Amino acid sequence: MGGSAMMGDGPMMGGWMMVACMAVGLLVVIALVLAIAALIKYLRSDGRRDH
Structure with missing residues (x-):
């Protein structure tokens, strides 16, 4: 359950961190x-x- 909440809350933050x-x-x-x-x-x- 914690994993799905994390995925729901921060895909943009994780995406920006990856970028x-x-x-x-x-x-x-x-x-x-x-x-x-x-x-x-x-x-x-x-x-x-070459001077």
């Missing part, structure tokens, strides 16, 4: 990919300078 968690996770993944790409670019360009 927020997915958005934060996506931002973290994007930040990690960009950081790794910048690190690779830095390490590759460090050996040979």
Whole structure:
């Protein structure tokens, strides 16, 4: 009975929490990919300078 009351009371809150968690996770993944790409670019360009 408690489970059905919980489902009846908070699907929107649970949905928003899930969306927020997915958005934060996506931002973290994007930040990690960009950081790794910048690190690779830095390490590759460090050996040979085009100045």
